[in-house]
Amino acid sequence: MNKVGIGIIGCGNISAAYLKAMASFAILDIKGVADLNRELAEQRAAEFGLTARSVEELLADPAIEIIVNLTVPKAHVAVAIQALDAGKHTYSEKPLGINFKEGQALAEAAKAKGLRIGAAPDTFLGGSHQTARALIDSGVLGMPVGGTATFMCPGHERWHPNPDFYYEVGGGPMLDMGPYYITDLVNLLGPVSQVAGFAISPRSERLITSQPRNGERIPVHIATHVAGVMAFDCGAVVQIGMSFDVAGHKHVPLELYGTEGSLIVPDPNHFGGQVELLKKGGSFEPQETTQPYADGNYRSIGVADMAHAIRSDRPHRANGDLALHVLEVMEAFQYAADSGTTIKINTKTERPAPLSASLSDGQLAA
Structure with a gap:
C-alpha cells in the first residue's frame, strides 16, 4: 500500500482518540506529533510509540502529506494556513474556524494552492x-x-x-x-x-x-x-x-x-x-445496522478517507465545502437571534457519497 504520511499538531484530550483509531487504517503513516507544550507532545508520543517533533519539523518534512490539526478552535485556521503554506493538505478538528469569514479564507487559500482541506466530525x-x-x-x-x-x-x-x-x-x-x-x-x-x-x-x-x-x-x-x-x-x-x-x-x-x-x-x-x-x-x-464502523470509536476515518481520496484522485467525504457550509449554518443562529430575522444560507454543498464498500474504491474502508 502506498501509505500517506501524517503529522499531528495538537496533543490535547482528543488526540488520544485519533491516535488510537488511526491504527485501524493501514494507509495512515504517522510521522510524528507536535504541540506548543513539548512535554505534552512527548507524553502522547510515548503513549503511542511515536516521535515528538516540533511544529516546524513536521511542516518541513517532505514525507508528510496531511497535517491533522487538533489544536483548540481559535487556532484551527492559523495552523491550517501554516500547513497549506508548507504544501500540506490539512484536516482539522471541528469547527473548521471560529467564524465563517475565517473559514472562507481558509477554503480560498486551499483552492488557490490546489490543496485539500477537511474537518471533523467524521462520525456521520x-x-x-x-x-x-x-x-x-x-x-x-x-x-x-x-x-x-x-x-x-x-x-x-x-x-x-x-x-x-x-x-x-x-x-x-x-x-x-x-x-x-x-x-x-x-x-x-x-x-x-x-x-x-x-x-x-x-x-x-x-x-x-x-x-x-x-x-x-x-x-x-x-x-x-x-x-x-x-x-x-x-x-x-x-x-x-x-x-x-x-x-x-x-x-x-x-x-x-x-x-x-x-x-x-x-x-x-x-x-x-x-x-x-x-x-x-x-x-x-x-x-439492523447494515454498514461497518458501528462497533467502536473510529475518530479519524475522515482522515483515512482523505488519504485514500488523494491516492485515487476522488473527492473526500469530510471535506472543506461540507465543513464551511456547517460553519455558516451554525453562525447563522447567532445572526438570527441578534437581528430577529431569518438568515439565508449562501454556501452550497453536496451530500457526501455514502460509505458502502471500501475507502480505496471510493465506497468503504479497510
Whole structure:
C-alpha cells in the first residue's frame, strides 16, 4: 500500500482518540506529533510509540502529506494556513474556524494552492448513520417533512480539565456540539437553505467542578443555550436545541419525519447506536445496522478517507465545502437571534457519497 504520511499538531484530550483509531487504517503513516507544550507532545508520543517533533519539523518534512490539526478552535485556521503554506493538505478538528469569514479564507487559500482541506466530525461515516442514510435513500420515509436535533447538558466544566475554551468565542454548545448534529443532518437530508433562532447566556461565569481546577470560576463570552429551526433545500424543517444549561432531558439526539414514516437516529457524536424506524400505521422497530464502523470509536476515518481520496484522485467525504457550509449554518443562529430575522444560507454543498464498500474504491474502508 502506498501509505500517506501524517503529522499531528495538537496533543490535547482528543488526540488520544485519533491516535488510537488511526491504527485501524493501514494507509495512515504517522510521522510524528507536535504541540506548543513539548512535554505534552512527548507524553502522547510515548503513549503511542511515536516521535515528538516540533511544529516546524513536521511542516518541513517532505514525507508528510496531511497535517491533522487538533489544536483548540481559535487556532484551527492559523495552523491550517501554516500547513497549506508548507504544501500540506490539512484536516482539522471541528469547527473548521471560529467564524465563517475565517473559514472562507481558509477554503480560498486551499483552492488557490490546489490543496485539500477537511474537518471533523467524521462520525456521520459510522455504521449507524450510514444505515440511517441508506434507509432514507431507499424512500421509506416518503417525502421529508421535519425533525428534531437535541444536545443538552449542564456544561463541560463538569469533566474537562481545562474547559475555558468552551466558553470563549469559537466555543459554546452550537460550535462545539452543533457540528456533529448538523453535519449528520446534511449527510441525511442535504444542504440547509435558511435558519431562524434564539441564543441566550443565562450565566456570566461558570464554576469548574472537574480536577485539577475544581472551584475555579471562568467567564462566559458566548451563548450557552441556542434554539432554532433549519429549513433544508429538500423541503424539510428541523428544530434544533443546543445547550450547556440544562440539568437533564428526555429527547433523543435525532428524529426525522417523512410523509410515510419516522426515523430515530442515534447520537451523532458516536459511530454506532440503535436506528429505529416507524412506518406509517406501525410502531418504532429496531433496524439492523447494515454498514461497518458501528462497533467502536473510529475518530479519524475522515482522515483515512482523505488519504485514500488523494491516492485515487476522488473527492473526500469530510471535506472543506461540507465543513464551511456547517460553519455558516451554525453562525447563522447567532445572526438570527441578534437581528430577529431569518438568515439565508449562501454556501452550497453536496451530500457526501455514502460509505458502502471500501475507502480505496471510493465506497468503504479497510
